Amino acid sequence: MTAVPLVPAEPFPFPLDERGVALVVIDMQRDFLEPGGFGEALGNEVRRLARIVPTVARLLALARGRGWPVVHTREGHLPDLSDCPPAKRLRGDPPLRIGERGPMGRLLIRGEPGWEIVRELAPLPGEIVVDKPGKGMFYRTDLDDQLRRLAVRQLVFAGVTTEVCVQTSMREANDRGFECLLLRDATASYFPEFEAATFAMITSQGAIVGWTTTLAELEGALS
Ligand code: C5J
Secondary structure, three states: OOOOOOOOOOOOOOOOOOOOEEEEOOEEEHHHHOOOOOOOOOOOOHHHHOOOOHHHHHHHHHHHOOOOOOEEEEEOOOOOOOOOOOHOOOOOOOOOHHHEOOOOEOOEEEOOHHEEHHHHHOOOOOEEEEEOOOOOOOOOOOHHHHHOOOOOEEEEEEOOOHHHHHHHHHHHHHHHHOOOEEEEEEOOOHHHHHHHHHHHHHHHHHOOOOOOHHHHHHHHHHH
């Protein structure tokens, strides 16, 4: 049997098997990271999310260099909003709601400038790009089939926001049998206390949802 690297992680080391691992980068879109987008319309200070872009870029370079499949997700809706239920559209009391026009186009609508992934993390040809109308990356997408075709069994997670789309996607993945490793310094929330709470929730009870580590620990284990 081939020995697999053990990545130092919480709550215990993660046995990373590169024969079946993929990187998943969740929703690194202008709408969440830049002023004038959906995140700011909801009243959030968006700039703390942009701080992780260099770390996610380094992680992407690592995954690409090692030949891992790379998945990028984009949250967004059809222009006629037929895939955006009132339960989602009517949340909060924002000046602009999903579908209304802001400085980067219609908020969270597929094809608009704000919906694009930030330039530094743009997908490369051949990488998997998943357009999802929900928070979880498997809801109304074909990602499960795509990952199974590639014999992927482990997922390394990065992206935003930690406690919403990242955590939802990790929970969905865990239910589907994928082993999940979240990089603490490659994810961010508008609320720092929610980052810490998410890390604690997913790693509790013997990694009930998954593991967490840092990019340096991952790089070290693979070097
Ligand atoms: C949110 C996300 N927060 N990508 N989306 O609505 O976390």
